[in-house]
Every structure is written in structure tokens, then in C-alpha cells.
Amino acid sequence: MIRLATVSPCYNEEDVLELSAQRLTSLFDRMVSDGLISKDSLIIFVNDGSKDHTWDIIQRLHHENAYVCGINLTRNSGHQNAIMAGMMTARQWADAIITIDADLQDDLEAIPQMVCQFTQGNDIVYGVKVSRTADPWLKRFSAEAFYRLQYQLGGVESIYNHADFRLLSRRALDLLAEYRERNVYLRGIIPMLGLPSTTVEDVISERSAGQSKYNLSRMMGLALDGITSFSIRPIYGIIYLGIIFLIIAFGIGIYVLHALITGTAVPGWSSLILSIWLVGGFILISIGVAGIYVGKIYQEVKQRPLYHIKDILTHESVD
Ligand code: UDP
Numbered sequence: 180m181i182r183l184a185t186v187s188p189c190y191n192e193e194d195v196l197e198l199s200a201q202r203l204t205s206l207f208d209r210m211v212s213d214g215l216i217s218k219d220s221l222i223i224f225v226n227d228g229s230k231d232h233t234w235d236i237i238q239r240l241h242h243e244n245a246y247v248c249g250i251n252l253t254r255n256s257g258h259q260n261a262i263m264a265g266m267m268t269a270r271q272w273a274d275a276i277i278t279i280d281a282d283l284q285d286d287l288e289a290i291p292q293m294v295c296q297f298t299q300g301n302d303i304v305y306g307v308k309v310s311r312t313a314d315p316w317l318k319r320f321s322a323e324a325f326y327r328l329q330y331q332l333g334g335v336e337s338i339y340n341h342a343d344f345r346l347l348s349r350r351a352l353d354l355l356a357e358y359r360e361r362n363v364y365l366r367g368i369i370p371m372l373g374l375p376s377t378t379v380e381d382v383i384s385e386r387s388a389g390q391s392k393y394n395l396s397r398m399m400g401l402a403l404d405g406i407t408s409f410s411i412r413p414i415y416g417i418i419y420l421g422i423i424f425l426i427i428a429f430g431i432g433i434y435v436l437h438a439l440i441t442g443t444a445v446p447g448w449s450s451l452i453l454s455i456w457l458v459g460g461f462i463l464i465s466i467g468v469a470g471i472y473v474g475k476i477y478q479e480v481k482q483r484p485l486y487h488i489k490d491i492l493t494h495e496s497v498d
């Protein structure tokens with residue numbers, strides 16, 4: 180029988196925590212009596228520097244509930260780093276870990292299926308969203324466009340419509356721990372582990388309470404990370420763009436020459452100003468893209484820790 184741990188990052192989730200713990204607990208009870216997981220399995224909540232009563236609730240749940248454990252980060256470190264904190268801390272405690280957002284929008288029924296796939300020898304089991312009808316239209320559209328772009332840029336071998344709902348075996352976590360990069364984009368790194376993997380279906384539902392913490396800028400940030408951490412094609416794109424600009428500049432050069440010869444040079448001001456703007460824009464874009472990569476190099480060489488843990492709540496059975 181395997182010892183399972185779920186890891187749920189929580190950022191200002193006081194509204195949903197109780198319900199989440201309840202639903203996970205009844206699922207765990209059922210899986211224990213079905214003989215799928217052991218009684219000392221764990222429900223781990225990672226408090227990602229919440230400003231509300233999230234940690235108080237986790238502490239209370241820990242006292243009331245034999246499954247619930249808590250990890251408290253000193254400050255808000257972001258979704259991906261909170262997941263990392265939970266997985267790396269709990270790595271020694273369980274045979275397999277399932278990451279699932281605290282709002283339980285993912286399909287709980289996929290969890291027993293993931294465990295079955297794990298017992299059949301899969302180190303990684305991805306939850307793949309089959310229906311995103313509960314997601315707002317814009318989010319669904321942008322997510323799909325993003326997965327497609329990422330696929331076309333070729334940098335990331337990511338699983339289509341898979342977010343961070345997945346099972347990882349201890350072996351997978353040990354390998355993951357060897358990736359020392361700072362720009363964590365788990366959806367891209369995990370397929371690179373190369374371990375046996377499979378997928379299960381995940382029917383997304385509405386957030387049970389509270390609000391989405393992923394606003395447009397956070398989503399853009401994750402999307403940019405997902406591309407620039409894995410693909411250098413944007414740089415090539417810029418080079419091609421540069422070539423096109425040079426061709427345009429050549430055309431403008433001929434035009435200017437023609438204007439000079441025919442003596443109509445003064446009206447050429449408009450084409451000049453146009454090219455200044457075009458070239459200026461091009462230079463700015465190139466600097467921007469190069470800057471992203473330089474920024475990443477900067478972050479990587481610093482080798483800063485991804486998170487610092489303030490407290491850990493466990494049960495005695497955990498060593
Ligand atoms: N989250 C976190 N740190 C953050 C932002 C979000 O740990 O800085 C958690 C949040 O509590 C939730 C999960 O990440 O459990 C996903 O966030 P949310 O449900 O708001 O995003 P969505 O499902 O709308 O993409």
C-alpha cells in the first residue's frame with residue numbers, strides 16, 4: 180500500500196480551505212478503506228505568505244485532522260515555488276505526491292486513478308483537462324493559444340491542457356531536485372525527466388470559493404517564463420525580423436536615391452521619419468528579448484534559494 184501526499188499551495192485561501200480539507204479527507208478515507216493508500220497518507224497545505232487567516236486555519240486543521248500537515252513560507256513566493264517547497268519538503272514523507280490547487284477546481288476523482296497508474300509503474304501521471312467550460316472564456320482561449328505557441332516554438336515538450344495537477348513518484352522528485360534553475364516552470368521541466376508517464380482525465384469545475392489569484396499579469400509572467408526558459412527561437416525570430424527590416428531599408432534607400440535624382444528630395448521626410456520609427460521599434464524589441472535572456476542568466480548565476488520555510492507541521496509517524 181502506498182503512502183500518498185497531496186500538496187496544495189494556498190495564497191489567501193481562507194474561504195476555501197476548510198471545504199478543501201473536508202473533501203480531500205473524505206476522499207482519503209475512501210481510498211484508505213479501498214486499500215489504495217495507507218492510513219498515514221498526508222494532506223499538505225503550503226501557505227504561500229497569505230495575508231489572511233490561511234495559516235491559522237491550516238494550524239487548526241492540523242490539530243483536528245490526522246491527515247493534514249502544513250508548511251508555512253516566510254513570504255509570498257509564487258505558485259510554482261510554493262509547489263516546489265511542498266514537494267521538496269515532503270519528498271521523504273511519501274511514496275508519491277499529487278499537486279493539486281487548494282481551490283480544488285481539479286477533478287478529485289482523478290486522484291484514485293492517478294494512484295492506480297502509479298502502482299502500475301508510472302512515475303509521472305498528468306491530469307489533463309478535458310473540459311474547460313468552467314474556466315472563463317478569456318482564460319480558456321489564452322491558455323489554448325499559449326499551449327499552441329509553446330508547442331510551435333518547439334522549446335517545450337509540454338503536455339497539452341495539463342496544468343499543475345499531477346502525481347510524481349519519489350524517484351521523479353529526486354530527479355527534479357537536481358534541476359537547479361531559478362525560473363521554475365514545472366510543466367516544462369517534468370517531461371524532461373524522461374520517466375514512465377501517463378495521463379488521466381481531469382474535469383475542471385468552478386472555484387468553490389474565493390477568487391482566482393492569477394490575474395492577467397501573473398498569467399503573462401508564467402507564459403513568458405514558459406517560453407523564455409526553454410526556447411531560444413524568439414532570438415532567431417528577431418534575427419529574421421532584422422533581415423526583413425534591412426530589405427525594407429534597402430527599398431527605402433532606392434526610393435531616396437530616386438527622389439534625389441529627380442529633385443523631389445524634400446517630400447522624402449515622411450519616408451525618413453517612418454524608417455526611424457521602424458528601426459527604432461525593431462531595436463527596442465531586440466533589446467527587450469535579449470534583456471529577458473540576460474535577466475535569466477543573471478537570476479541563474481545568483482543561485483538564490485527558491486523559498487524559505489518558516490514552520491512545518493507533521494504527525495509523529497513522519498520522520
Ligand atoms: N497560489 C499560490 N501563490 C500565489 C498565487 C496562487 O500559492 O502567489 C495558489 C492558489 O492559492 C491556488 C493555486 O495557486 O491554490 C492556483 O491559483 P488560482 O486558483 O488563483 O489560479 P487559477 O486556478 O485561477 O489559475
Ligand code: MG
Pocket residue numbers: 280282284386391
Ligand atoms: Mg484555481
